[in-house]
Amino acid sequence: MHIVVCIKQVPDSAQIRVHPVTNTIMRQGVPSIINPYDLFALEEALRWRDQAGGTVTILTMGPPMAEDTMRKALTLGADRAVLLTDRCFAGSDTLATSFALATAIGKIGETWGPPDIVFTGKQTIDGDTAQVGPGIAKRLRFNQLTYVAKIDSLDPESRAITVERRAEGGLQVLQSRLPVLITMLEGTNELRRGSLDSALRAARAEVVRWGAAEAGVEDTAKCGLRGSPTVVKHVFAPKPRAEKAQIIETAAGPVRTQADAVIAAIFARQPGIESDLLRLARHS
Amino acid sequence: MSDAAKPSPPAAAAGRSSMKKELPEHFKAYRHVWVFIEYERGNIHPVSLELLGEGRKLADKLDVELAGVVIGAEAEALHEAALSCFEYGADLVYRVADPILAHYRNEPFTKAMTDLVNTYKPEVLLLGATTLGRDLAGSVATTLLTGLTADCTALAIDDERSLAATRPTFGGSLMCTIHTLNFRPQMATVRPRVMPMPERQAGRIGRIADHSLSMAEEDIVTKVLRFVPDRDSDKAQLAYADIVVAGGLGLRTPENLRLVKELAEVLGGDYGGSRPLVQKGWIEADRQIGQTGKTIRPKLYIAAGISGAVQHRVGVEGADLILAINTDANAPIFDFAHLGIVADAVSLLPALTEAFRQRLSINRAAS
Ligand SMILES: Cc1cc2nc3c(=O)[nH]c(=O)nc-3n(C[C@H](O)[C@H](O)[C@H](O)COP(=O)(O)OP(=O)(O)OC[C@H]3O[C@@H](n4cnc5c(N)ncnc54)[C@H](O)[C@@H]3O)c2cc1C
Ligand SMILES: Nc1ncnc2c1ncn2[C@@H]1O[C@H](COP(=O)(O)O)[C@@H](O)[C@H]1O
Numbered sequence: 001m002h003i004v005v006c007i008k009q010v011p012d013s014a015q016i017r018v019h020p021v022t023n024t025i026m027r028q029g030v031p032s033i034i035n036p037y038d039l040f041a042l043e044e045a046l047r048w049r050d051q052a053g054g055t056v057t058i059l060t061m062g063p064p065m066a067e068d069t070m071r072k073a074l075t076l077g078a079d080r081a082v083l084l085t086d087r088c089f090a091g092s093d094t095l096a097t098s099f100a101l102a103t104a105i106g107k108i109g110e111t112w113g114p115p116d117i118v119f120t121g122k123q124t125i126d127g128d129t130a131q132v133g134p135g136i137a138k139r140l141r142f143n144q145l146t147y148v149a150k151i152d153s154l155d156p157e158s159r160a161i162t163v164e165r166r167a168e169g170g171l172q173v174l175q176s177r178l179p180v181l182i183t184m185l186e187g188t189n190e191l192r193r194g195s196l197d198s199a200l201r202a203a204r205a206e207v208v209r210w211g212a213a214e215a216g217v218e219d220t221a222k223c224g225l226r227g228s229p230t231v232v233k234h235v236f237a238p239k240p241r242a243e244k245a246q247i248i249e250t251a252a253g254p255v256r257t258q259a260d261a262v263i264a265a266i267f268a269r270q271p272g273i274e275s276d277l278l279r280l281a282r283h284s
Numbered sequence: 285m286s287d288a289a290k291p292s293p294p295a296a297a298a299g300r301s302s303m304k305k306e307l308p309e310h311f312k313a314y315r316h317v318w319v320f321i322e323y324e325r326g327n328i329h330p331v332s333l334e335l336l337g338e339g340r341k342l343a344d345k346l347d348v349e350l351a352g353v354v355i356g357a358e359a360e361a362l363h364e365a366a367l368s369c370f371e372y373g374a375d376l377v378y379r380v381a382d383p384i385l386a387h388y389r390n391e392p393f394t395k396a397m398t399d400l401v402n403t404y405k406p407e408v409l410l411l412g413a414t415t416l417g418r419d420l421a422g423s424v425a426t427t428l429l430t431g432l433t434a435d436c437t438a439l440a441i442d443d444e445r446s447l448a449a450t451r452p453t454f455g456g457s458l459m460c461t462i463h464t465l466n467f468r469p470q471m472a473t474v475r476p477r478v479m480p481m482p483e484r485q486a487g488r489i490g491r492i493a494d495h496s497l498s499m500a501e502e503d504i505v506t507k508v509l510r511f512v513p514d515r516d517s518d519k520a521q522l523a524y525a526d527i528v529v530a531g532g533l534g535l536r537t538p539e540n541l542r543l544v545k546e547l548a549e550v551l552g553g554d555y556g557g558s559r560p561l562v563q564k565g566w567i568e569a570d571r572q573i574g575q576t577g578k579t580i581r582p583k584l585y586i587a588a589g590i591s592g593a594v595q596h597r598v599g600v601e602g603a604d605l606i607l608a609i610n611t612d613a614n615a616p617i618f619d620f621a622h623l624g625i626v627a628d629a630v631s632l633l634p635a636l637t638e639a640f641r642q643r644l645s646i647n648r649a650a651s
Binding site for chain 1: 322324325329387388389390391394414415416418419421422423425426427429430431432433434435448452453454455456457458459460461462463464465466467505506507508509510511512513514526527550551552553569575576583584594597598604605606607608613617618619620621622623624625626627631632634635636638639640643644647
């Protein structure tokens with residue numbers, strides 16, 4: 001089986017700060033990490049490879065420094081890494097990103113055999129759209145299985161796959177046929193630690209670098225800013241609320257006094273709420 | 285829009301692709317605002333009605349019609365759904381009824397939606413950012429090769445009749461406004477509870493236009509074997525609860541989550557938590573509130589021991605009244621809460637529960 005996992009390198013947004021005056025992201029010193037959601041996709045890919053045999057190729061589109069991310073993923077046990085990097089990809093929105101990734105996956109297929117499964121994470125923490133996965137699926141004409149919580153069965157011989165997909169109000173159990181694109185839900189498996197063996201292999205492994213031409217992109221007008229139908233027109237900091245919270249001052253008395261003060265403040269602020277509470281409390 | 289959301293050089297981004305002001309000729313015929321109506325197991329997802337409310341405003345601004353798109357198995361049931369659409373603001377409903385569409389599947393729904401768009405040409409298409417809506421929106425936008433902006437928090441029409449879709453980026457630290465200038469339709473998804481529910485106008489009616497699905501079951505590879513409804517059915521209700529009490533790391537121990545649950549129960553509300561509680565396994569993932577959890581819009585939100593990080597904030601800002609309980613007078617939550625008390629949540633919560641219990645039972649006896 002050949003499995004491709006799309007992994008993105010993202011800034012650790014927990015550590016991002018916005019410049020208070022210019023409203024720009026202060027990237028200096030913000031470490032890059034593997035998009036946390038993609039780790040669940042990678043783990044699932046490695047598990048099925050270990051079980052059914054085959055290879056796992058990881059693919060990322062990003063700046064040259066994304067090589068660090070690839071090496072980390074190799075340490076976890078991926079067999080091969082492709083870094084798609086070219087100036088013409090800069091400024092890609094999801095449509096342009098999925099175009100570039102799908103084209104590269106086509107090339108990966110030509111080079112190392114057609115993929116049976118392409119995995120992506122549920123979403124990224126910087127773009128946060130969950131659109132790139134479906135975009136790739138559509139372009140590759142793969143069956144699309146999003147928000148997958150569990151792969152129940154997978155038979156590379158008969159090419160049948162059964163998954164549990166998170167739907168609104170429940171789980172959908174879907175049967176489909178390879179090749180498929182799966183977007184993997186978070187928290188669905190536990191990430192392995194890299195073994196010494198794979199760490200050694202990763203240190204020696206080469207991260208294959210492809211520019212647009214090597215990846216098989218013929219029309220660079222479909223990439224980057226030019227290939228992106230969406231345009232960011234305006235960036236601004238979220239508006240702070242005009243006033244800060246009204247602080248309920250209570251002398252350091254018993255908590256019950258504090259509680260009564262809180263309730264009084266709530267009802268003073270929102271007089272209708274008491275009748276709402278009575279109604280709700282009656283139903284519960 | 286993963287990378288377009290990056291505000292690195294917004295000026296450059298705006299400069300290039302937006303230079304072209306004139307919409308390509310073949311897109312000029314695109315008119316009207318559409319809302320995809322998520323209709324499953326006899327119910328319309330409330331987010332679809334919220335979007336009709338928002339879509340109505342956009343359609344009025346553009347001076348065009350608002351249409352709902354209902355897709356499903358039975359024409360009769362979809363007729364009922366269409367009537368609701370009219371009551372929530374739609375002028376017109378496009379109905380695609382076919383047994384193949386009994387359960388949501390990507391292939392036939394994408395086909396139905398893209399055929400409708402190519403035939404009737406809307407200029408704006410809105411979908412709920414649910415698991416269904418996001419699955420469908422990504423496929424539809426890629427098939428149509430148009431722009432799609434995910435998880436918008438505000439929608440407006442600018443002076444050039446263009447949809448201005450605003451969404452948080454970089455984990456909510458920044459907002460960006462995104463346009464799809466040279467392509468149609470302009471697509472956007474919006475999370476449940478981000479937009480207010482519009483008033484229902486009983487008896488308001490409109491027209492239904494039928495369209496058929498040109499697809500056979502044999503063409504569709506993916507089959508639905510089963511649907512397993514969530515056992516804890518009230519889980520899904522958190523987003524729609526009128527009262528929500530949530531705890532954060534300030535609760536200190538997983539046992540103290542009980543204090544949050546008890547207050548929620550007395551208030552007839554639901555409970556949730558900040559993300560670290562999910563990561564520590566104190567609380568189920570679908571009770572997480574915030575950017576990567578649920579957006580809530582309750583009448584009263586009580587946040588106990590939550591610092592108020594921006595990712596949490598974006599999920600709760602729609603609440604009518606936010607009460608924060610925190611020991612740190614400088615916690616960022618006091619910047620956006622309406623009411624705050626600098627206190628230990630672990631001792632205040634039980635006192636609040638008791639005080640509310642008495643207050644409500646006294647008043648109940650009186651009324
Ligand atoms: C990509 C990304 C997405 C994220 N998405 C979300 C999300 O959806 N939802 C979310 O909540 N977070 C999210 N986060 C995490 C977020 O950045 C914060 O780390 C998180 O919200 C903090 O949780 P907290 O307030 O419970 O904990 P802390 O920040 O540790 O705050 C604990 C608070 O409790 C107070 N406290 C301590 N003791 C007491 C006491 N006895 N009584 C009262 N108060 C006390 C402290 O003063 C402090 O303010 C996300 C982060 C990232 C990077
Ligand atoms: N630049 C990229 N390189 C590789 N994979 C990506 C890239 N952008 C997005 N993806 C994949 O697509 C998924 C969804 O991303 P997004 O649509 O940005 O939320 C991610 O979890 C990744 O698996």
